[in-house]
Amino acid sequence: MTDIRNRKADHIELALKPMHQSQQTAGFDRLCFEPNPLPQIALNDxxxxxxxxxxxxxxxxxxxxMTGGCENGELINQHLAEAAEASQIPLALGSQRAALEQHKQQDIRRWAPSAIILSNLGATQLQQSGLDLARKAVESVQANALIIHLNPLQELIQPNGDRDWNLVLEAIENCVSKLGVPIIVKEVGSGIGPTSAKKLMDVGVNWIEVAGRGGTSWASIELERNGSERERDIAAPFIDWGMDTVELLPAVHSACPSLGLIGSGGVRHGLDIARCIRLGATMTALAYPFLAPALRSTEAVIDKISVLQEQLRWAMFLTGSKSLSELRHAALQQKLTI
Structure with a gap:
């Protein structure tokens, strides 16, 4: 258990370093709204x-x-949960594996009694431990849904990572049919493309988080933690493995129009949120922008949420979009084929 706690603490420390933010952009800079100097709306509307x-x-x-299970993980979760409650913003927890294995009580609902809380487990953990683990994860925090994260590249680079991915899709299907809460499947930085999205939809998944390339690079983080020169040499060509978020969102939306999409992977501000919505996302997710505020205070997280909301509002004003449905049809410049 100490190894897991140390790994999670390493994750937080390393994720804050700019060198572990992907050297590839998420592609948002290639997507430009056509400026609308005649918005014909009031900002407050x-x-x-x-x-x-x-x-x-x-x-x-x-x-x-974000990563969980380290010594200051509870304080981070408290700040995030209190801010989520105050701001009416959903909160996705980091992996709950460490807390469950340590039989550690998770008091998220004490800080966020009415917020949408999303549990989180790795796909291979469900493959190995089955539905009971999923139930414990959800019940321990009275979650509204369960996130199942897919991280095959991270596991390959991680020392002693999970390399047997047989029957993972079947484990997901079992959760969908028997768990009793919605299932959200997400990647961690390489992305979920239309082929995999169709497979997930075919087993009953209604929500995916694309988590494309361009944000925090877990491959880079695990590479720094891996002391094997041979494994580092093998992993080197795969550090930028994956697809950009702006490529994935329209491709998945086109292939699976009824699938609920959460845009993530390099989303850094409110203009990126607007871009994700325009590309077909229903929701977006940001982790890295909240990590430093979460280490400080609840108020710092609330302030970050407020800034993101106002940035999104500005993006909508400058495109003449009074509602999110109008934003989904906002005019684009032809830098990127949509």
């Missing part, structure tokens, strides 16, 4: 409120999953 998992949220984004 713009409506950010959205619906997610049957509940109203104040804006179409959530606090994305």
């Amino acid at each position: 713009i409506e950010l409120q959205s619906e997610f998992l049957g509940q109203l949220v104040s804006a179409p984004f959530l606090i994305g999953a």
